[in-house]
Amino acid sequence: MPKILIFIGIGFIVLGLLWNFLVKIPFLGRMPGDILIQKKNLTFYFPLTTCILASLILSLILWVFSKR
Numbered sequence: 001m002p003k004i005l006i007f008i009g010i011g012f013i014v015l016g017l018l019w020n021f022l023v024k025i026p027f028l029g030r031m032p033g034d035i036l037i038q039k040k041n042l043t044f045y046f047p048l049t050t051c052i053l054a055s056l057i058l059s060l061i062l063w064v065f066s067k068r
Contacts, residue, residue: 029047031050032049033049034047
């Protein structure tokens with residue numbers, strides 16, 4: 001259990017460090033198919049296409065590394 005918590009903590013640190021670079025990618029989070037609803041007092045945004053693309057890329061990376 002302690003090893004899992006350490007890896008999760010390291011993962012959060014790496015994600016936090018990469019966050020500054022990920023927000024600068026112009027098309028990430030603003031792709032066709034992402035849901036954006038703007039009302040007078042409400043803005044709802046769900047990056048559906050971005051989530052699917054990220055899932056596919058992550059699945060491909062994990063599949064390649066699991067073959068070793």
